[in-house]
Amino acid sequence: MNIEQTVKRAMSDVAQLSDCQLIETIEPDTLLLQSGLDSLGYAMLVAQLEEELGIDPFTELAITVYPATFAEFVAVYAQGLEQKRD
Amino acid sequence: MSEYVVVTGASRGLGLAICRDILDSGMSVVALSRTYSTELQKLVASKPELCHFVEADLADLEHIPALCKSIVKTFGRPYGLVNNAAVGHDGVLATMPNGVIDSLMRLNVQSPMLLSKYLLRSMLLNRKGRVINISSIIAKTGFNGLSVYAASKAALEGFSKSLAREVGKAGITVNCVAPGYMQTDMTGDLQGEKLASIKRRSPLGKLASVEDAAAMVSFLLSDKGSAITGTVMTVDAGSTA
Numbered sequence: 001m002n003i004e005q006t007v008k009r010a011m012s013d014v015a016q017l018s019d020c021q022l023i024e025t026i027e028p029d030t031l032l033l034q035s036g037l038d039s040l041g042y043a044m045l046v047a048q049l050e051e052e053l054g055i056d057p058f059t060e061l062a063i064t065v066y067p068a069t070f071a072e073f074v075a076v077y078a079q080g081l082e083q084k085r086d
Numbered sequence: 087m088s089e090y091v092v093v094t095g096a097s098r099g100l101g102l103a104i105c106r107d108i109l110d111s112g113m114s115v116v117a118l119s120r121t122y123s124t125e126l127q128k129l130v131a132s133k134p135e136l137c138h139f140v141e142a143d144l145a146d147l148e149h150i151p152a153l154c155k156s157i158v159k160t161f162g163r164p165y166g167l168v169n170n171a172a173v174g175h176d177g178v179l180a181t182m183p184n185g186v187i188d189s190l191m192r193l194n195v196q197s198p199m200l201l202s203k204y205l206l207r208s209m210l211l212n213r214k215g216r217v218i219n220i221s222s223i224i225a226k227t228g229f230n231g232l233s234v235y236a237a238s239k240a241a242l243e244g245f246s247k248s249l250a251r252e253v254g255k256a257g258i259t260v261n262c263v264a265p266g267y268m269q270t271d272m273t274g275d276l277q278g279e280k281l282a283s284i285k286r287r288s289p290l291g292k293l294a295s296v297e298d299a300a301a302m303v304s305f306l307l308s309d310k311g312s313a314i315t316g317t318v319m320t321v322d323a324g325s326t327a
Binding site: 046 | 151155158206207208210252255
């Protein structure tokens with residue numbers, strides 16, 4: 001499973017856990033705030049991905065501006081995983 | 087390991103009493119402290135399956151994310167967090183060294199915020215949890231020579247109320263326990279007439295003990311405390327009545 005699929009699956013798990021309804025199709029340029037998860041849902045997504053991937057790229061890469069789109073969010077995780085490998 | 091609670095400042099005083107009380111209730115404890123005191127060593131030795139010591143200097147904010155990650159990796163998702171570690175330097179503000187103000191605010195305010203941030207994540211996934219921040223009656227009453235300390239405790243109370251609103255939907259409660267004057271190492275300098283006067287003015291004619299405050303922490307951690315969030319529970323033998 002690539003990172004994009006991992007994030008999509010985690011979003012769906014977290015949506016279920018937090019009683020949120022995800023929109024049907026999440027495209028690369030889908031705005032995170034319009035994907036159906038609320039802010040607490042996003043905190044849960046970051047927690048879920050940290051457990052699965054062993055990284056919290058926002059802390060580790062000291063990212064101060066939260067990504068706006070799904071593609072940007074995935075890119076942050078791809079960068080985090082790359083740094084972990086180095 | 088059974089459900090566990092992370093307790094900071096666990097080597098002595100109130101932190102140690104909180105660890106004891108939690109262990110008595112059957113839950114496990116991960117005790118954080120800079121030093122591994124003889125008392126804490128004894129407690130760990132008496133319940134080695136339930137009580138674990140992790141050395142940590144919480145004023146070192148840079149290392150808190152990695153510390154939390156390692157706690158979750160080693161012990162699993164925590165049920166609760168008790169932010170008890172604090173320093174209580176006293177002295178008039180006009181002559182207090184700036185470095186002391188800075189280190190006090192780091193340990194008393196920023197460190198609990200970061201520990202909450204990183205340990206809450208597991209609680210969010212569990213859809214249940216408890217965060218208890220140890221405040222002080224000084225946050226509201228004020229005390230000569232404790233302005234910075236008082237500010238740090240008032241900050242924790244404000245933090246707790248807003249965080250309670252943020253995470254309540256996920257079944258997590260956030261509260262403060264505000265003890266009055268207790269005879270601990272931190273209040274060791276408070277002696278003589280000042281101490282006698284506090285006792286005399288208390289409706290119960292005594293000081294609350296660390297065990298009294300620890301019992302409130304245990305209550306908030308228990309199922310019986312599940313409907314209490316965003317508030318400050320005062321344990322001061324009535325001093326602020």
